[in-house]
Amino acid sequence: MNAGPAPSVAVLAGGVGAARFLRGLLRVCRPADVTAIVNVGDDFTLHGLNISPDLDTVTYTLSEQINPETGWGRAGETWRVLTELGRLGGQDWFRLGDLDLALHLYRTQRRSEGATLSQVTGEIAARFGLELRLLPVSDDPIQTRLTPAEPADAPEIDFQDYFVAQRHGVAVRAVRFAGIEAAEPAPGVLDALGTADIVVVAPSNPFVSIGPVVDVPGVREVLVQRRDSVVAVSPIVGGASIKGPAGAMMRELGHDPSAVGIARLYAGFAGTLVIDNADRDLAAAVSDAGMAPVVTDTIMSSLDRAAALAATALDAVSGP
Amino acid sequence: MNAGPAPSVAVLAGGVGAARFLRGLLRVCRPADVTAIVNVGDDFTLHGLNISPDLDTVTYTLSEQINPETGWGRAGETWRVLTELGRLGGQDWFRLGDLDLALHLYRTQRRSEGATLSQVTGEIAARFGLELRLLPVSDDPIQTRLTPAEPADAPEIDFQDYFVAQRHGVAVRAVRFAGIEAAEPAPGVLDALGTADIVVVAPSNPFVSIGPVVDVPGVREVLVQRRDSVVAVSPIVGGASIKGPAGAMMRELGHDPSAVGIARLYAGFAGTLVIDNADRDLAAAVSDAGMAPVVTDTIMSSLDRAAALAATALDAVSGP
Numbered sequence: 001m002n003a004g005p006a007p008s009v010a011v012l013a014g015g016v017g018a019a020r021f022l023r024g025l026l027r028v029c030r031p032a033d034v035t036a037i038v039n040v041g042d043d044f045t046l047h048g049l050n051i052s053p054d055l056d057t058v059t060y061t062l063s064e065q066i067n068p069e070t071g072w073g074r075a076g077e078t079w080r081v082l083t084e085l086g087r088l089g090g091q092d093w094f095r096l097g098d099l100d101l102a103l104h105l106y107r108t109q110r111r112s113e114g115a116t117l118s119q120v121t122g123e124i125a126a127r128f129g130l131e132l133r134l135l136p137v138s139d140d141p142i143q144t145r146l147t148p149a150e151p152a153d154a155p156e157i158d159f160q161d162y163f164v165a166q167r168h169g170v171a172v173r174a175v176r177f178a179g180i181e182a183a184e185p186a187p188g189v190l191d192a193l194g195t196a197d198i199v200v201v202a203p204s205n206p207f208v209s210i211g212p213v214v215d216v217p218g219v220r221e222v223l224v225q226r227r228d229s230v231v232a233v234s235p236i237v238g239g240a241s242i243k244g245p246a247g248a249m250m251r252e253l254g255h256d257p258s259a260v261g262i263a264r265l266y267a268g269f270a271g272t273l274v275i276d277n278a279d280r281d282l283a284a285a286v287s288d289a290g291m292a293p294v295v296t297d298t299i300m301s302s303l304d305r306a307a308a309l310a311a312t313a314l315d316a317v318s319g320p
Numbered sequence: 321m322n323a324g325p326a327p328s329v330a331v332l333a334g335g336v337g338a339a340r341f342l343r344g345l346l347r348v349c350r351p352a353d354v355t356a357i358v359n360v361g362d363d364f365t366l367h368g369l370n371i372s373p374d375l376d377t378v379t380y381t382l383s384e385q386i387n388p389e390t391g392w393g394r395a396g397e398t399w400r401v402l403t404e405l406g407r408l409g410g411q412d413w414f415r416l417g418d419l420d421l422a423l424h425l426y427r428t429q430r431r432s433e434g435a436t437l438s439q440v441t442g443e444i445a446a447r448f449g450l451e452l453r454l455l456p457v458s459d460d461p462i463q464t465r466l467t468p469a470e471p472a473d474a475p476e477i478d479f480q481d482y483f484v485a486q487r488h489g490v491a492v493r494a495v496r497f498a499g500i501e502a503a504e505p506a507p508g509v510l511d512a513l514g515t516a517d518i519v520v521v522a523p524s525n526p527f528v529s530i531g532p533v534v535d536v537p538g539v540r541e542v543l544v545q546r547r548d549s550v551v552a553v554s555p556i557v558g559g560a561s562i563k564g565p566a567g568a569m570m571r572e573l574g575h576d577p578s579a580v581g582i583a584r585l586y587a588g589f590a591g592t593l594v595i596d597n598a599d600r601d602l603a604a605a606v607s608d609a610g611m612a613p614v615v616t617d618t619i620m621s622s623l624d625r626a627a628a629l630a631a632t633a634l635d636a637v638s639g640p
Contacts (some may be wrong), residue, residue: 048368048428078400084422088447091429098418102404108368109411127408 007197014209018202019061024306031131041144041212201232327517334529338522339381344626351451361464361532521552
């Protein structure tokens, strides 16, 4: 990173990969200068509770409360409630631990009292001691829905049905974000995207994490206007995703499952793509696809590596 | 009890007192011949969860899962979720234990799927191994609301606010069951009340437990028609309630806080009142108030005593 004042940064974020990236970013930026704008397309209601998986993964990760083995849920988690719920014949496919449940109870009660998702998110972030600004991309409901590839008349399924219940083991042929046309960016989202020195697209699934952020009306337009200072980190390394179904989904949806495929998806609104050393041979093709390639180690196997990745990403689009 | 075949019994029930009475009753009746018709005026929503305190107290008591020290909640309960919720700044005044929460999650999810309260109640009763028939008095929402005596312009408060948050320490001047005019008896309620050999009004609070059962349209009418085979157990002994605010509420609402006051409240729809040995001097006054008095030990300090009380109550209105 250059020696000027630390930049303000807005990050488009999904779940685990984005959370790890943000944790590194907070090592190289002032937390107060960072705004994370988080996907809500995975949000759903179960047992009457409002569950926001990506917001919670970011919150738990940045507060060092995450379960380091799974990348989701709380460290030191217990399963009293879910075990009993299973005994009662209830739905226990979505693994809600006792500590995690407390957060969902809090969010649901506050929402029932009229608080918006972004208000509750701010309260939770403060309670967990987060110093960055954490925003859901929208306070309005957006539901990521997927159409299985087979059979030909397969009905759409909810994201959590696909991702958790079916362990993303089902090929999909379409992704849709129900409600997104009517969704408004949450307060502060467009302002952060418009005024931050740098916007980073975190290494998250392009279809089900970044897609439902960029497609909120107004978001893509702001990014397009400033694409030269928008840098994305490829979630695809060596033809596969580090974690989750991004690589498989790219193939199923007719895209090249590579950093080049990512460049083709992001070139319209982001000028620079950080790709892994393993993909250095693809740099020219990324460039041909319209994004300036930056080659580095993108595997965030430690906090130091995540911080180095964040510094490289910022450097790539920092002014002279 | 006479030596004939065991009678079929329908019981109007509130929470702790009714649950203890039912536990005794099941010792002297065939469980399949017993229908408990339970108050839902205390039901409420907190943290997005549908909570039915009286139904749950009956379920936990009859399945031997009740916390014997409190009379509510589960034995062996833990508090992982509520402790964390408190740490997050959430509402922890209503003591929801981990095992108890599992039941509320189950009920809420099933309700969100379209199941009625009586359907869910039946599922839960089966899962807890109950052999009696357990019915909410109505599948429709009924909300017990109380008006504090002071100040003169005090707004109504919810039952749980009064009962739990304020530990029934506030004097009240009015009780109302919001929604009851539009509530229909749950499937099976009127039939059970019409066809049971005996109807018992359990020793529960006359205002906030029995009131919102009897006032469901159609219930009182059925009882009035058969009042000679309706027997009530006085919840007031020696001028005070065994547990809870019944005695204080009688005074505050302008009634005599005694078995005689109970007789005046119930005489229209019940022919017989079981009163405690301590109140034997009141037998003539109970009779004057229009109910046939039966004097016995009504303190259910053990299962045997509860069974003896139940047998006495049934005997009092059994045919020759």
